[in-house]
Amino acid sequence: MCRAADHTIHSAHRHFGWDNSIEPxxxxxPGETVEISCIDAGDGQLTSESTAADIPTMDPGRVNPVTGPIFVDGAAPGDALRITxxxxxxxGFGWTANIPGFGLLADQFPDPALHIWSYDRETLSPAxxxxxxxxxxxxxxxxIGCALAEPGRHSVIPPxxxxxxxxxxxxxxxTVLYLPVEVEGALLxxxxxxxxxxxxxxxGTAIESPMDVALTVELEKRxxxxxxxxxxxxxxxRHLDAEGYEVTTGVGADVMEAAxxxxxxxxELLAARTGMSPVEAYMLCSVCGDLRISEIVDMPNVVVAFYFPRVVLS
Incomplete structure (x- = not known):
């Protein structure tokens, strides 16, 4: 049985940068459970009626909002949050986009593209x-993160x-996640x-989807x-392993270029095999394919592999 939340936080309590001066x-x-409503990474600017033409009009200042911050009583610099x-x-709603200027292959895909997802929120059957x-x-x-010790506003985009x-x-x-604490209260x-x-x-995007998250937050001192x-x-x-993978590789002196x-x-493989456009294949790779560093010690070259689950196309 799932534990009931001790606190609920609405997505209206969101901010767009890490800043330790934001009031919690x-x-x-420590030990309490909090349920947090999260809006999608586009801050609701894309809807089920949106098209690729809406992507260039999105306000970049509203990208990647986070709900909070949450003050954890007793948390101090040097501690860690233990988050279950x-x-x-x-x-049940989501979107995946190719945003011009963003993504691993941004130079190859300069035009906006958008896929709107509708999925069963109860069964989570494949979409x-x-x-x-x-x-x-x-x-x-x-x-998911805590405020930095450095003052001022810091972009949410980089980890x-x-x-x-x-x-x-x-x-x-x-999953149990441990995060370093750098300010009083952590500000999660x-x-x-x-x-x-x-x-x-x-x-650069996954299946971006608003949803509620329940976390139990504990404290590990020092x-x-x-x-x-x-x-x-x-x-x-396990949810992807059922029918194996198609795997392509990149070999070169730089990990990013090999990726x-x-x-x-x-x-190229997916487009040729399925008839989907290259940008459709690119977005599908983003939501279900895995990049792995296969070899990084045999200088001067590294090997990066990309695993695409065959169950997606079965």
Missing amino acids: VQVIA IDRFAPS AYSPVGRVPLRPFAGT RRVGGNMDIRDLSAG SVGDTHAAQGDGEVC ADIAMPRFTTAGPVT RIAVGEMI
Whole structure:
């Protein structure tokens, strides 16, 4: 049985930058559970009626809002938050976009593109992708972090040593996440919830989807950790493993360039095999394919592989 939340925070309590001067919206005691409503990464600027023509009109100042901050009583610099991710309540709506100037292959895909998703919020059965494919869903929070010690406003877009926009798909229900504390109360915020994402989020967006998140927040005094760490509750790819993978590789002297090659090869494979356009294949890769560093020691070249789950196209 799921534990009832001690506190509920509405998505109206959101902000657009890490800033330790923002007043907390809630004070919680260690060990309490809080349910947080998160709006999507576009701050609601895209709806079920939106088209690719709406992407250039989006206000970039409203990207990646996070709900909070939450003051954890007794948290002090040098401590760590121990956050158990209890559950997600997805909305059933989502979007994936190619945003000009953003993404691993931004130079190759300069035009906006958009896919609107509708999925079963209760069963979370695989979501249809037009013109082909069904993507298994696994909700998680793309952004979860604490305020930085440095004063002023800091962008939410890059991940940071206190967490933030890490986009780690394994921060799903059952995972226990540890975050360094740098300010009194930690000032925890959460957002950028996803219904599904591949490792790498290669086009820059996942299935961006508003949803509620329930977290139990505990405190580890004097943990003195430098970076986020986490423990998973079990296997992390079982929902995708059923029929194996198609894998392409990139080989080169630079990890980023090798990653670009591997993804480009997969886009070419998918487009040729399914008839979808290259940008459709690019967005599909972002929501369900995984980038992996296969080899990094045999200088001067590295190998990056891109794994695409065959179950999506079955």
